[in-house]
Amino acid sequence: MNRINIDELLEILPKLIRENDTVKGAIISALSGVVATHEDVVELTRAMDKRFEAMQKSMDERFEAMDKRFEAMQKSMDERFEAIDKRFERVDRRFDHLEFQNKEMKSILENIQQSLERPFEQFGRNVIIKLLKSEGYEKISLEPQKLKDPEFFVSDNTTEVEIDGLSLDPPIIVEITSILRTKNKIDIFLRKKKFLEKSYEIEFRGFFLAASSEFSSEEMADIAVKLRENNCELINL
Numbered sequence: 001m002n003r004i005n006i007d008e009l010l011e012i013l014p015k016l017i018r019e020n021d022t023v024k025g026a027i028i029s030a031l032s033g034v035v036a037t038h039e040d041v042v043e044l045t046r047a048m049d050k051r052f053e054a055m056q057k058s059m060d061e062r063f064e065a066m067d068k069r070f071e072a073m074q075k076s077m078d079e080r081f082e083a084i085d086k087r088f089e090r091v092d093r094r095f096d097h098l099e100f101q102n103k104e105m106k107s108i109l110e111n112i113q114q115s116l117e118r119p120f121e122q123f124g125r126n127v128i129i130k131l132l133k134s135e136g137y138e139k140i141s142l143e144p145q146k147l148k149d150p151e152f153f154v155s156d157n158t159t160e161v162e163i164d165g166l167s168l169d170p171p172i173i174v175e176i177t178s179i180l181r182t183k184n185k186i187d188i189f190l191r192k193k194k195f196l197e198k199s200y201e202i203e204f205r206g207f208f209l210a211a212s213s214e215f216s217s218e219e220m221a222d223i224a225v226k227l228r229e230n231n232c233e234l235i236n237l
Contacts, residue, residue: 017048124176124209125165127235131207132172142167142174147199154191161192171196171204180213186223190230206232 016023024045125142132140142165149161165174173196175189186208193206208227213220213236224234 014048014052017045018052021045120178120211121164121176125174127209127237128165128172128174128207131235132170137170140167140170140172142172147195149195153195153198154188161195163192163196165207166196168200168202171200171202172207173204174207174209176209178211180210180215180223183215183223186226190227190232193230193232203231206230207235208232209235209237211237 013023017027121144129140129142145163145166147161147163149155149159152159154161163173164176165172173189173193175185175192177185180186189206189208193204196204206227215223220234220236227234
């Protein structure tokens with residue numbers, strides 16, 4: 001005889017009692033020791049149905065109470081998140097205000113820098129002119145130029161090539177910056193030089209003049225070597 005699984009029996013027994021009168025009768029017979037009548041089965045069924053109804057009602061009430069607790073918790077969490085959202089909105093407005101102020105300040109600084117760079121560029125051109133005169137070039141003029149680069153040879157972002165100082169006789173190109181911050185500026189300058197050589201079909205001599213830089217002396221030495229390899233000189237004031 002197979003061993004009866006009590007847990008499984010208890011799980012399915014209520015369903016069998018509700019749906020199968022034979023099972024109900026067998027249970028009543030086992031409990032009373034006599035054969036149950038139809039009335040006994042009906043009465044037992046009613047009693048058990050009432051018990052299950054009471055259990056169901058109790059469970060419904062518990063679940064309803066739990067639902068109310070969850071609703072209260074959800075409402076409290078929603079209110080908290082709403083308060084947090086409002087705080088973030090205030091913070092965002094503050095950052096937007098600061099960003100606007102930073103943009104305004106940046107614009108002011110850029111205008112100041114441009115106003116300072118114009119006389120500095122002329123100073124730099126004068127330095128190169130004096131240097132060339134010491135080499136025997138008596139009549140030389142270096143002028144800023146803006147050229148068109150429709151093939152984007154110099155830069156991927158613009159077709160305009162700005163040259164701080166240009167001379168065709170002798171062929172000279174000059175780049176002037178107050179502070180050398182990136183090596184990419186050197187690369188762009190060398191592309192400008194190649195652009196001119198391609199346009200005029202002559203070889204240019206280059207001068208890169210910087211008042212100061214953010215590089216170490218070793219890095220500046222490497223930059224000077226790179227320029228010299230491309231027929232350019234670094235003038236670090």
